[in-house]
Amino acid sequence: MPDSPPAMTSHRPYLLRALYEWISDNGMTPHILVDARQPGVRVPTHTVKEGRVVLNIADRAVAKLELDNESVRFTARFGGVSHPVVVPVSAVLAIYARETGQGMALPEEVVSGQPPDDDPTPPDDTPGEDAAPKRGAHLRVIK
Numbered sequence: 001m002p003d004s005p006p007a008m009t010s011h012r013p014y015l016l017r018a019l020y021e022w023i024s025d026n027g028m029t030p031h032i033l034v035d036a037r038q039p040g041v042r043v044p045t046h047t048v049k050e051g052r053v054v055l056n057i058a059d060r061a062v063a064k065l066e067l068d069n070e071s072v073r074f075t076a077r078f079g080g081v082s083h084p085v086v087v088p089v090s091a092v093l094a095i096y097a098r099e100t101g102q103g104m105a106l107p108e109e110v111v112s113g114q115p116p117d118d119d120p121t122p123p124d125d126t127p128g129e130d131a132a133p134k135r136g137a138h139l140r141v142i143k
Contacts, residue, residue, distance in 0.1 A: 012106050013069045013089045019104055020057065020067060020095060028097035029058045032072065038091035040071070044078045055085065056098070 016032075023030040032055050034041060036048040047053045055076075057065060062074035062085075072087040096103025 009069065010089065010109060012092070012109065013067065015104065015106060016072070016089060016092060016095055017067050023095070023097045023103065024059070026097070028099050028102075029056060029061075030103075031056050031096055031098050032087070032092050033094040033096075034087050035091045035093055038088060040086065040088040041091050042084065042086040044081075044083050047078060052093070055087070 020030050034043065034053050034055060035051065036043055036053050037051045043053050043055070047055075056062070057072065057074065059065065062076045065074040066072070069089065071089060072092065073085065075082055075084050077083070090109060092106055094103060094105040
């Protein structure tokens with residue numbers, strides 16, 4: 001039996017951090033689209049629309065932002081009330097700049113032994129508190 005390569009960690013949190021930095025470095029406002037139905041998602045329920053929520057994660061909008069390999073965590077004000085927010089990286093569907101819509105739909109996690117979905121469909125932009133204005137899809141899958 002040939003030796004199989006060692007298992008690698010998920011690439012999703014690395015893409016998320018890189019795109020967050022790119023958006024921020026360009027003076028834009030990073031937003032994430034979240035599947036609020038995923039286990040472990042903690043967001044104010046009134047912000048969820050059709051199972052999704054768009055969150056502004058710019059430094060000026062949140063406190064104590066942490067983007068690690070497991071989750072996105074911060075504290076933010078919703079309707080004037082401070083709430084802790086926790087979003088597992090697996091629940092982040094996309095990250096984009098509010099001003100331009102440029103960003104990326106994050107690829108699905110590859111399960112060992114299964115190939116990735118070759119044609120992922122970008123999620124519908126269901127607005128949350130600080131959603132981007134409707135102007136057609138600007139996210140595209142880059143392979």
